[in-house]
Amino acid sequence: MLAALLAVVRRDLLLALRRRSDMVTTAFFFIIVVSLFPLGVGAEPDLLRTLAPGIVWVSALLASMLALGRLFAADHADGTLEQMLLSSEPLSVIVIGKVLAHWLVSGLPLVLLSPLLAIQFDLPGQSIAVLVASLLLGTPVLSLIGAIGAALTLGLRGGGALVSLLVLPLYIPVLIFGAGAVGAEASGIGASSHLLLLGGGLAAALVLTPWATSTALRIALE
């Protein structure tokens, strides 16, 4: 079972490496969206410092949304998804492998870029640490939940727009606790409760979503 999981992760990372442009697109989208806000709302340092966590989080949400289409579409088109469904390994293990690889190439770069963008908003060091921690716990949840939406809209016309409508409402709790963690830290309450809730959400998503995603995939390919 572990061999199949590792094989999927290795395969998807290798494919991502051979198509680097997709990876770079997501990262640049994130950087550009975050950088647009100061231009739109004006360069008032106090205002930007207050807005920063929300801006970074909403941009991360949109960027991970953008990457979702690639999760299953290519495998669906060339028939490899059918072969995954016919594997003697459990489909949910394969799904976990795919989501993990997807997060490594589309979620992790956002986490790594966020300190740089936070400096752009003049966030203090402590807040930056909390922001990174909240993204590190939150972006895997985005990938896991997004996978259900990507599986459900597989092969549909206009699936890209539909997946946003399906998945964005489910992202709201992650957004609230993720962006709220930084605010709580700044106000002196401490971010631990927010981060613990995000961690709990990650644990729950890790258990429940692979199962839901595999069911959705079986329905989509029927």
Next chain:
Amino acid sequence: MTLQGRQLACSRGERHLFTDINFEIAGGDALRIAGPNGAGKTSLLRLLCGLSYPAAGQVLWNGQDIRKHREDYCADLIYLGHAPAVKDDMAAWENLQTSASLAGRSITRQAAWDALDAVGLDEIGHLPVRMLSQGQKKRAALARLWLEEKPRLWILDEPFTALDVQAVELLCRKMDAHLAGGGTVIYTTHQEIALKAGRKLTLQLGDALPC
């Protein structure tokens, strides 16, 4: 080992593709699904793999419903569909190795190269599949049948399209060897091929005569 189809039916929306399909095949048997375009050959094969569910009836592998014993059934099955199921960005040998691990049967690099050698891709097995021709791509997909550990049931959807004469001959001999070893093959084709099976059965879907 037997594969049974019991009163299988398939419909697409309001349209009934086929109803009341019954068959039983055992080791050494070859079953050809015949019929004009649109008769539901691929739908029947997907249904036999467990990829889609029949509108009625059931498929039994060794007497057990394939939907309830999916993992046992899949361990015995190789399905090659219309889509080649190879990744354009990966080399043929990488494709072979990953598809084997995905199916739950890990193989060594050497085993992958041996299979490519058998289908005549040994010299171009290191190139990304995107650079190969349609026929070579098909050979790369079929190379899975040459891997050492052989699942007993092969379900092949149009395995002969895009292949040249030598490759058709090569695949026929491979299917013969599989049948002689007690394996089972279910396939569709519009070509006339001669297999040396214990029993050669044909399942005719739709009207035999084109209207």
